[in-house]
Amino acid sequence: MGVKGLILLAQAAKETGLLVITEVMSPQDVDMVANYADILQIGTRNMQNFNLLEAASKSGKPVMLKRGFSATIQEWLLAAEYVLALGNNQLILCERGIRTFETYTRNTMDISTIPIIEKVSHLPIIADPSHGTGKWYLVIPLALASVAAGADGVMVEVHPTPDTALKDGQQSLTFENFNKLMSQLQPVVAAVARRLAVPPSGK
Amino acid sequence: MGVKGLILLAQAAKETGLLVITEVMSPQDVDMVANYADILQIGTRNMQNFNLLEAASKSGKPVMLKRGFSATIQEWLLAAEYVLALGNNQLILCERGIRTFETYTRNTMDISTIPIIEKVSHLPIIADPSHGTGKWYLVIPLALASVAAGADGVMVEVHPTPDTALKDGQQSLTFENFNKLMSQLQPVVAAVARRLAVPPSGK
Amino acid sequence: MGVKGLILLAQAAKETGLLVITEVMSPQDVDMVANYADILQIGTRNMQNFNLLEAASKSGKPVMLKRGFSATIQEWLLAAEYVLALGNNQLILCERGIRTFETYTRNTMDISTIPIIEKVSHLPIIADPSHGTGKWYLVIPLALASVAAGADGVMVEVHPTPDTALKDGQQSLTFENFNKLMSQLQPVVAAVARRLAVPPSGK
Amino acid sequence: MGVKGLILLAQAAKETGLLVITEVMSPQDVDMVANYADILQIGTRNMQNFNLLEAASKSGKPVMLKRGFSATIQEWLLAAEYVLALGNNQLILCERGIRTFETYTRNTMDISTIPIIEKVSHLPIIADPSHGTGKWYLVIPLALASVAAGADGVMVEVHPTPDTALKDGQQSLTFENFNKLMSQLQPVVAAVARRLAVPPSGK
Numbered sequence: 001m002g003v004k005g006l007i008l009l010a011q012a013a014k015e016t017g018l019l020v021i022t023e024v025m026s027p028q029d030v031d032m033v034a035n036y037a038d039i040l041q042i043g044t045r046n047m048q049n050f051n052l053l054e055a056a057s058k059s060g061k062p063v064m065l066k067r068g069f070s071a072t073i074q075e076w077l078l079a080a081e082y083v084l085a086l087g088n089n090q091l092i093l094c095e096r097g098i099r100t101f102e103t104y105t106r107n108t109m110d111i112s113t114i115p116i117i118e119k120v121s122h123l124p125i126i127a128d129p130s131h132g133t134g135k136w137y138l139v140i141p142l143a144l145a146s147v148a149a150g151a152d153g154v155m156v157e158v159h160p161t162p163d164t165a166l167k168d169g170q171q172s173l174t175f176e177n178f179n180k181l182m183s184q185l186q187p188v189v190a191a192v193a194r195r196l197a198v199p200p201s202g203k
Numbered sequence: 204m205g206v207k208g209l210i211l212l213a214q215a216a217k218e219t220g221l222l223v224i225t226e227v228m229s230p231q232d233v234d235m236v237a238n239y240a241d242i243l244q245i246g247t248r249n250m251q252n253f254n255l256l257e258a259a260s261k262s263g264k265p266v267m268l269k270r271g272f273s274a275t276i277q278e279w280l281l282a283a284e285y286v287l288a289l290g291n292n293q294l295i296l297c298e299r300g301i302r303t304f305e306t307y308t309r310n311t312m313d314i315s316t317i318p319i320i321e322k323v324s325h326l327p328i329i330a331d332p333s334h335g336t337g338k339w340y341l342v343i344p345l346a347l348a349s350v351a352a353g354a355d356g357v358m359v360e361v362h363p364t365p366d367t368a369l370k371d372g373q374q375s376l377t378f379e380n381f382n383k384l385m386s387q388l389q390p391v392v393a394a395v396a397r398r399l400a401v402p403p404s405g406k
Numbered sequence: 407m408g409v410k411g412l413i414l415l416a417q418a419a420k421e422t423g424l425l426v427i428t429e430v431m432s433p434q435d436v437d438m439v440a441n442y443a444d445i446l447q448i449g450t451r452n453m454q455n456f457n458l459l460e461a462a463s464k465s466g467k468p469v470m471l472k473r474g475f476s477a478t479i480q481e482w483l484l485a486a487e488y489v490l491a492l493g494n495n496q497l498i499l500c501e502r503g504i505r506t507f508e509t510y511t512r513n514t515m516d517i518s519t520i521p522i523i524e525k526v527s528h529l530p531i532i533a534d535p536s537h538g539t540g541k542w543y544l545v546i547p548l549a550l551a552s553v554a555a556g557a558d559g560v561m562v563e564v565h566p567t568p569d570t571a572l573k574d575g576q577q578s579l580t581f582e583n584f585n586k587l588m589s590q591l592q593p594v595v596a597a598v599a600r601r602l603a604v605p606p607s608g609k
Numbered sequence: 610m611g612v613k614g615l616i617l618l619a620q621a622a623k624e625t626g627l628l629v630i631t632e633v634m635s636p637q638d639v640d641m642v643a644n645y646a647d648i649l650q651i652g653t654r655n656m657q658n659f660n661l662l663e664a665a666s667k668s669g670k671p672v673m674l675k676r677g678f679s680a681t682i683q684e685w686l687l688a689a690e691y692v693l694a695l696g697n698n699q700l701i702l703c704e705r706g707i708r709t710f711e712t713y714t715r716n717t718m719d720i721s722t723i724p725i726i727e728k729v730s731h732l733p734i735i736a737d738p739s740h741g742t743g744k745w746y747l748v749i750p751l752a753l754a755s756v757a758a759g760a761d762g763v764m765v766e767v768h769p770t771p772d773t774a775l776k777d778g779q780q781s782l783t784f785e786n787f788n789k790l791m792s793q794l795q796p797v798v799a800a801v802a803r804r805l806a807v808p809p810s811g812k
Contacts, residue, residue, distance in 0.1 A: 026660045028637060045657045051635045070679030070708050073307045099679050100303050100311070101505045104276045104319060108303070111314045112336050115344040116307060133315050141318040141352040148351035148391055149344040184394070188351055191390030229457045231434060248454045254432045273476030273505050302476050304708045479713050506709050506717070510682045510725060514709070517720045518742050521750040522713060539721050547724040547758040554757035554797055555750040593800030594757055597793065 006036035013038075021064060027055035034059040044069045044096055044131075053082035062090035066128070069099045069107055073116055080123065093117055093125040094155065095146075097132035106134025106171070109142050114149040126153035130171040136162060139173055140181050147188050156181065209239035216241075224267060230258035237262040247272045247299055247334075256285035265293035269331070272302045272310055276319060283326065296320055296328040297358065298349075300335030309337025309374070312345050317352040329356035333374040339365065342376055343384050350391050359384065412442035419444075427470060433461035440465040450475045450502060450537075459488035468496035472534070475505045475513055479522055486529065499523055499531040500561065501552075503538030512540025512577070515548050520555040532559035536577040542568060545579055546587050553594050562587065615645035622647075630673060636664035643668040653678045653705055653740075662691035671699035675737070678708045678716055682725055689732065702726055702734040703764065704755075706741030715743025715780070718751050723758040735762035739780040745771060748782055749790050756797050765790065 006022070013020045021039035024030050025046065033040060039062045046052050047068035056063045063083050067076045076093065083091050095114060097107025109132035117125040127146030129139045143154045159165045159172040173181065209225070216223045224242035227233055228249065236243060242265045249255050250271035259266045266286050270279045279296065286294050298317060300310025312335035320328040330349030332342045346357045362368045362375040376384065412428070419426045427445035430436050431452065439446060445468045452458050453474035462469045469489050473482045482499065489497050501520060503513025515538035523531040533552030535545045549560045565571045565578035579587065615631070622629045630648035633639055634655065642649060648671045655661050656677035665672045672692050676685045685702065692700050704723060706716025718741035726734040736755030738748045752763045768774045768781040782790065 027635060048654045049658065070304065072305055098303060098305070098311070099507045100301060100313075101273065101507055102275055102301070102313065103509065105315050108301070108311060108313050109315055110303075110305065110311050111348050112308050112312055112341050112345055115341050119340065137322065138315050138318050142315055144351040144395065145314050145317075145348035148347040187394030188391060191387070191394055192347065229433060251451045252455065302710045304710055306712065476710065478711055504709060504711070504717070506707060506719075507679065508681055508707070508719065511721050514707070514717060514719050515721055516709075516711065516717050517754045518714050518718055518747050518751055520754075521747050525746065543728065544721050544724055548721055550757040550801065551720050551723075551754035554753040590800070594797060597796035597800055598753065 003032060003036075006033065010036040024052070024056060027051045030055040030059050034061050037061065039064055039092070041094075042066060047071055047076065047079050050079075050082050053079060054086060057083040057086040057088040060088060062092065063088065064092040064094055064126075066094045066096050067098070067113070069097065071098075073113060073120075077121060080121075091123055092153075093121075093123050094128055095125060095132070095151075096128040105132075105138065107132055109133060109146070111142075111145055111149050114146060114151050118150050124152040126155055127151045128155050130155070130157040130168070130173075134171050136171055136173055136177070139171065140177065140184065143181055144184060144188050147185060148192055150192065154185070206235060206239075209236065213239040227255070227259060230254045233258040233262050237264050240264065242267055242295070245269060250274055250279065250282050253282075253285050256282060257289060260286040260289040260291040263291065265295065266291065267295040267297055267329075269297045269299050270301070270313075270316070272300065274301075276316060276323075280324060283324075294326055295356075296324075296326050297331055298328060298335070298354075299331040308335075308341065310335055312336060312349070314345075314348055314352050317349060317354050321353050327355040329358055330354045331358045333358070333360040333371070333376075337374050339374055339376055339380070342374065343380065343387065346384055347387060347391050350388060351395055353395065357388070409438060409442075412439065416442040430458070430462060433457045436461040436465050440467045443467065445470055445498070447500075448472060453477055453482065453485050456485075456488050459485060460492060463489040463492040463494040466494060468498065469494065470498040470500055470532075472500045472502050473504070473516075473519070475503065477504075479519060479526075483527060486527075497529055498559075499527075499529050500534055501531060501538070501557075502534040511538075511544065513538055515539060515552070517548075517551055517555050520552060520557050524556050530558040532561055533557045534561050536561070536563040536574070536579075540577050542577055542579055542583070545577065546583065546590065549587055550590060550594050553591060554598055556598065560591070612641060612645075615642065619645040633661070633665060636660045639664040639668050643670050646670065648673055648701070650703075651675060656680055656685065656688050659688075659691050662688060663695060666692040666695040666697040669697065671701065672697065673701040673703055673735075675703045675705050676707070676719075676722070678706065680707075682722060682729075686730060689730075700732055701762075702730075702732050703737055704734060704741070704760075705737040714741075714747065716741055718742060718755070720751075720754055720758050723755060723760050727759050733761040735764055736760045737764050739764070739766040739777070739782075743780050745780055745782055745786070748780065749786065749793065752790055753793060753797050756794060757801055759801065763794070 009020050019038040021041050022037045023041040023043050024033040040056045041064045042056060044066045065080055080091055097109045100108040102108055114125055129142035133142055139156055146154055157168050157172040158178045162169040162172040165172055212223050222241040224244050225240045226244040226246050227236040243259045244267045245259060247269045268283055283294060300312045303311040305311055317328055332345035336345055342359055349357055360371050360375040361381045365372040365375040368375055415426050425444040427447050428443045429447040429449050430439040446462045447470045450472045471486055486497055501516060503515045506514040508514055520531055535548035539548055545562055552560055563574050563578040564584045568575040568578040571578055618629050628647040630650050631646045632650040632652050633642040649665045650673045651665060653675045674689055689700060704719060706718045709717040711717055723734055738751035742751055748765055755763055766777050766781040767787045771778040771781040774781055
């Protein structure tokens with residue numbers, strides 16, 4: 001995304017009171033993106049782009065690190081260390097699906113990752129069921145599943161008219177379906193809040 | 204399981220009022236197992252054992268067909284046709300995890316399968332987070348996730364003392380944790396019941 | 407394959423002086439197939455059909471065990487033990503490709519398996535590039551590669567007119583291409599014979 | 610690799626008459642590396658680092674593009690277009706193994722890729738059995754297999770004392786084993802030269 005797009009994003013954020021998260025793809029772009037964004041996103045293809053991880057860390061901005069689509073959990077946590085080791089501890093992990101032999105979905109959401117990260121790490125983890133499935137009608141059930149499994153957040157693609165979207169329309173929710181997602185998430189969040197307060201006993 | 208085990212299972216069922224589901228592994232065992240069990244289970248390694256599928260179908264008993272751990276959704280549904288084509292339509296599918304490169308878990312639960320089956324098939328689908336993860340502390344969050352995604356049921360391994368179990372102890376819940384699962388499932392079931400009554404609109 | 411097909415196979419073998427290898431799919435068919443075949447083949451979907459492995463072992467006939475398309479090498483060797491443990495040591499392993507994310511080929515031939523088996527086991531191993539690739543024009547190069555890697559044999563599908571084959575035509579060689587394979591294999595066999603006589607030194 | 614390492618590499622090349630190929634990891638390093646190296650290597654984790662591909666292309670130097678360890682053949686060829694589209698047609702592909710469920714090897718060499726690239730592309734393809742297997746004793750058989758399948762070249766790791774190597778010692782050949790590889794490759798190269806001169810007839 002060029003600087004024009006970043007300025008528009010920042011204006012939209014100011015008008016709505018939202019924060020901006022957007023992807024940075026090269027070390028030399030980190031400063032420019034950090035000028036406009038509240039959170040820097042590292043994409044799945046860059047999970048092991050160590051120069052980029054270090055530059056993002058040094059920016060001082062919070063960083064969201066997507067799991068590489070063929071990364072093991074261990075490799076993901078080791079990549080996270082490149083951000084943490086330079087003193088930036090505002091790091092969010094994001095599960096977005098892994099590559100398997102299944103061709104019905106774009107990726108296979110590895111929901112078990114969510115409670116594993118909760119157990120072995122102190123880092124928050126969010127879920128991206130839009131990229132994780134590639135199909136809009138799977139976004140709501142997988143978003144609910146992610147939260148039920150303990151996710152700290154969910155990110156979804158939304159578009160006013162997915163059929164005419166320049167990209168990722170097939171995995172985008174309409175505003176109407178986004179509203180459904182939000183209303184259906186509430187009771188699941190409530191149910192899970194109860195679970196997280198009562199962890200299972202040792203084996 | 205030999206006939207002695209089956210007799211014990213049937214006695215336990217009678218005393219408790221529960222039904223019996225147990226695995227049948229060879230066509231020549233179908234009659235014996237069908238004598239004692241209410242539901243015949245076809246295991247993941249036999250998903251494409253077509254002789255067995257046909258024999259199970261002909262028994263007239265309900266059949267539960269586990270997904271092969273490397274089967275695509277399409278192959279699974281085609282295997283299901285071996286049961287359905289012979290006139291037995293009491294068929295339940297069971298997602299139990301697929302094999303991926305991840306080694307932290309025994310398998311990777313493919314939760315997206317649940318809403319896919321709901322969409323493309325009329326068959327009920329249940330989830331097996333015990334085999335799907337291989338780790339007891341992942342069973343509760345993945346069970347909740349499965350139900351949030353729309354599963355019609357959950358099967359879990361339970362053992363009074365998992366540490367001394369002959370097999371699968373690492374993925375078995377204690378009675379205490381089973382009770383926690385049951386109480387935590389209730390609000391998620393309630394939340395999802397609402398979702399299933401309000402499907403998302405066409406794209 | 408029914409008994410009529412087996413009788414035809416046995417006749418063809420007698421006329422040509424070839425041996426017969428054919429698949430057996432159920433324990434109850436082992437005796438019938440063993441009457442006509444010289445070697446019993448266990449297919450990829452039955453690699454862990456332990457009842458079948460035991461019945462094949464007890465037949466006393468040589469057994470060829472294909473690798474399950476999602477089996478690790480360790481699981482394959484453990485399945486082989488079901489044949490060996492009952493006293494039948496005439497066992498041949500067959501690599502026929504594993505399931506991966508790649509969709510260009512039907513399976514991914516795991517050629518590294520060949521020298522691994524050579525190192526960790528005393529069992530002979532052959533390669534099946536027809537099923538391993540699913541495409542006839544990949545059969546010759548993968549057959550040569552398998553032999554170069556140390557395979558003890560190669561099995562390929564051949565058909566006089568692959569375009570009209572009832573099944574597997576896409577992966578079948580014409581007679582003409584089969585002749586090419588045979589003539590091209592000879593110098594590779596000679597080259598590798600030299601390698602096998604001079605193993606690499608310890609690290 | 611810093612500039613000191615590059616200078617040493619260039620000196621070694623001058624003394625021996627060899628060419629230098631070395632990895633470049635960031636767009637901003639391309640000019641420096643291109644000053645000293647004859648060929649720029651793009652590593653598996655950067656296969657889809659499009660900024661880097663474009664910078665490497667513009668350098669005018671020959672480029673070697675390793676396959677991403679979870680990239681399909683199609684994705685690999687599409688990544689190659691980033692180099693070709695900017696007018697640099699001195700591009701070499703390198704198969705170095707893909708990630709699968711098998712844990713015995715570090716990766717699974719996808720040997721079928723070699724004849725596929727030969728068929729669908731005009732680009733030369735070489736094989737890297739050191740990274741492709743992760744085990745030194747698999748390097749020779751997989752190198753022979755790659756050449757038998759039609760590879761245009763092989764790259765292997767060599768170290769005078771692999772046990773004390775700073776990295777990748779487990780997959781490095783000693784000088785003695787490297788000599789064995791070279792002498793064993795010769796007859797396979799001769800055998801395959803014959804094959805490549807006589808392609809199989811249309812189906």
